[in-house]
């Protein structure tokens with residue numbers, strides 16, 4: 001039993017549709033999927049549509065920091081409407097990406113703040129994307145009262161000092177394939193150390209396939225490799241890691257694993 005707490009499955013990434021990808025993951029023991037809705041309104045609607053008639057798929061709705069510059073009033077209004085849907089379990093991914101800077105930083109911060117407010121209005125947790133902006137991310141989460149709803153830091157790629165502060169703000173740590181990379185020493189340290197009730201696993205598919213599949217198009221079935229690696233870091237059996245991260249996902253996002 002494993003839950004992929006962050007995957008992109010809409011037609012932008014899986015033009016052949018999600019069915020076969022989901023079937024492969026279910027065969028590998030993945031019993032829940034949180035499908036991220038970001039991009040245009042149509043793309044977000046497509047992500048949300050994947051949850052229909054699939055009781056093991058849930059969605060999030062937000063504005064990726066890369067897209068902050070294209071978030072106008074019309075898109076915002078549409079996303080606010082979609083985010084209220086019952087199958088939408090969180091607002092996100094939202095945050096700051098000062099590595100790529102695809103959108104002006106000022107605009108990234110403005111959109112990030114706006115959608116934290118939305119999460120608070122909807123009383124839904126927040127899925128945070130943060131890259132090369134640790135201080136700014138923590139400052140905005142603090143200033144906007146994100147602690148009231150909490151959430152998770154997706155694709156955790158910071159250090160222990162950041163992790164400690166994120167945990168204090170009621171944000172769990174979700175580990176992607178990056179944790180399996182040889183160079184990811186800081187992330188591995190956090191994955192080994194973090195409290196058992198505060199860790200999650202994800203693929204961020206189609207990106208960041210874990211070792212030994214690095215370079216391939218990532219898909220939710222691969223979360224197994226990340227889970228096995230994190231279990232090894234913590235010195236516990238895979239089954240125990242799978243059970244505890246699934247419980248954590250259930251508690252944080254309200255997604256309950258469906259046995260197939």
Ligand SMILES: [Zn+2]
Nearest residue numbers: 093129154155
């Ligand atoms: Zn992200």
Ligand SMILES: [Zn+2]
Nearest residue numbers: 006036093204
């Ligand atoms: Zn993502």
